[in-house]
Amino acid sequence: MNKSDTLLKRPASGWMPFIVSFVALAVAAGLVLHGLNVHRVFKETLTKQFQDLQSEIAKSSAQGIESVVARLTSDMLSLAAAPRMQDINSSQTMELLIDFYRSNQDIAYAGYRMSNEGILTDMYPVDENSLYADIRYQKHVVNLFETRRLVISGLFQAVEGFDAIAIHAPVFKGREMNGSVATIIKLDSITSRFLRGIEIGEGGYAWLVDEDGAIIYHPDGGVIGKKLKDDHPVFDEEVCDALAREIWRGRPKTMQIGDTLFSIHPFMIGDRIWTVVISTPYAAISGPISDHWRNMMILTCAVLLLMYSVGYAALKYSMKATQLQKDKAALEKEMELEKELKLSHDRLNHIIKMLPSGLFTVDTDRVIQKWNDTAERLTGFAAEEVVGQRCSYVMSGACGDFCALFSPSPRTGPIVGKECEIVTKAGKKILVSKNADLLRDADGNVIGGIESFIDITEAKRAEEDRIQNIEMKKQIEYLEKMNEGKTNFLSMVSHELRTPLSVMLGNLDMAQKERYGALPEKFAEKLKVVLKRGWQLNDLIDNLILRARIEMGAMGLAKRELNVETAAREALERFRDEIEAQKLSASVEISGEAEWVFADESMFQKLLSNLISNAVKFTPEGGFVKVVSKRAGKSVIVSVKDNGIGIPPNEHGKIFDRFYQIDDTSTRQYGGTGLGLDMVKQIAAIHEAEIRLESAPGSGTEISVVFTDKDNDENSIPSEAVSNGTILLFDASPDILTSVTEMPETQEHNVIVATSIDEAADLLARGGVKLVLFGPRTSGMGADAAAAAYSRATGPLPPALIATDDAIFASEMRSRLKCRSLTVASQADASSLEKAIKSLLA
Known part of the structure; x- marks a missing residue:
């Protein structure tokens, strides 16, 4: 290394401690700020959760008091409405009061019956000091007699000497008020059940205030009856003023006033608003907040100390890390080569394993070397059971011949698609198709054999089933044709039966109505039985026709x-x-x-x-x-x-x-x-x-x-030919039916009766109808529905005869039908009908 290189590297190594120190200080400052933010969030969350708990308890207490009063109010109204409560000083009145008390003795002090003079005439349980007491001047009793409606009092001093709430329901005898039925609820029974004993945090408690700010209940009995605006021995003037404002607004709220957490929840007592107040000193949650602050500081210091230790260790061993990185690179290169070799081997095994055919290999001694998962699934033999065994251990019979194509006299070509049967480990016989060939080395020497096979049992069975299904389909088609013929025959016979039956029933009905003269009493009784059986037969025919229409798919x-x-x-x-x-x-x-x-x-x-x-x-x-x-x-x-x-x-x-x-x-x-x-x-x-x-x-x-509930499309109604020369009667009376069938003009026509708009539309769609007669009750379904059915007629629209007394309906029908039509009265005589039908058939 020359001198210039040394000069260049020294500044970098000299600045490194300063860079690390700066980064450490920045991280430390970030940790401290984060700790402060976490503590703030913890403080706010804990306060909110505590106030939510206060709110829930206040709400529960308010709803409990409100539900108790509502329950008793409902019972009072029920008692007042009871007929047995109308009289005073009766055993029935006392029985009702006893029943009421026994059902509500957990909260009600007693049940009362007050006269119109304001005297308590009945009471249970009986209190001699209260019975026959005159309470007419009590404020809520005065209000009762003025409004003559149910009254719920505010807090008052009961005759028995305790604070209570009264519920009075007026009793009416006829339209005159006859006193009331009443009950009173001891304030102590409400507060002991829903307020007393509530402790939310250290020093927390529940109390009750009315709409004027007067304290109804407080653990400190000395403040009961005082108003929030008065001098208060528990809270200062600022707290009381703030509470009074929120209570005046009449809505639930949680708040912190001074060093106290409050939750208020108003509720209705009759037409008055009372408020449940939960108050807890803030000191009740300051302990956990202080503990959290101390723990955050300890944790921050510990993290800073740990960061210092880690940084120091990182700087100390940085040079060693560089050398380790070089060694690691060399080792990774060597491992990569080994990994590629292993991957190639695994790929080959994976291909063999995932083949959809069973596959195995043997050596020159016909000992199995490899056995894939498909072969295991098809035969039931696991690889651990067959590897190392001779081929005949699994394959036998025709499938065992030339196993993997290796034999003392090897064949020159592979086996392709040979079908044979093997027996699985479970003893089940399956049919397989196998392919096999020899394995050779690079010099062409035989080193073993390979065989694949697939299960064709289901394919063979499916082919046989297909052939059977073709034959079965032919049989089904034949049976369907037979059934269709039976259904058509049944429909035709039913229609042909119903028309003459309708005529007979119509005439029998007219005879029973003495249209043909008076009948002997015994004959009239027998005629009634005949009519009943006739209508039963008519219903049977209707069922047969409907059944046939459903089977033919003609049921819209x-x-x-x-x-x-x-x-x-x-x-x-x-x-x-x-x-x-x-x-x-x-x-x-x-x-x-x-x-x-x-x-x-x-x-x-x-x-x-x-x-x-x-x-x-x-x-x-x-x-x-x-x-x-x-x-x-x-x-x-x-x-x-x-x-x-x-x-x-x-x-x-x-x-x-x-x-x-x-x-x-x-x-x-x-x-x-x-x-x-x-x-x-x-x-x-x-x-x-x-x-x-x-x-x-x-x-x-x-x-x-x-x-x-889901809507379904209407079923289609296929057409079916109706015999030519048909007169269709829809909703016709027996008189009209009899008259039509007895006319000379109709003797050569087939008269068919339709009992529903769907059946009429179906018959019109078949064609061949020469005349349609709409009966008097057709107007009940409207001209549009009748015209819609009429529009389905096949070929030219047949003429229509409308029997009705409704001129407007007749006009609407004639305008909508768009065919030749006439109108007759619903009670037209035979000659009028005959004249109209003759005109339309001409």
């Missing part, structure tokens, strides 16, 4: 918000005769937020009717049938519940099947077709609703349908 839904209670009561009304005959109790129970359900109205009514019919049928005399609606999350659960004979558990999965009836002597006697619950299942399915069943023999049955 007009979903909207439906009132469950209205629908339930309408459904129960249909079974009023059966319910009254069996002396059943029928009711509807709707819980909150379950008043509405999103469903198709006609389908929902049919669902309820089938459920109620089932419940009425299997409930013995004197039982009950109840429709219940309740909410569960985003769903509305509509249930029909009874206390009938119940359903055995082993029948729960079958009762919703079509035509299924429980084969039991206890149920066969009730009859039925077995279609009702099947229709419930179908209607629930098209609404995407869930059905639940709870039942046991002798314990009744509850069937629930869970409707979700």
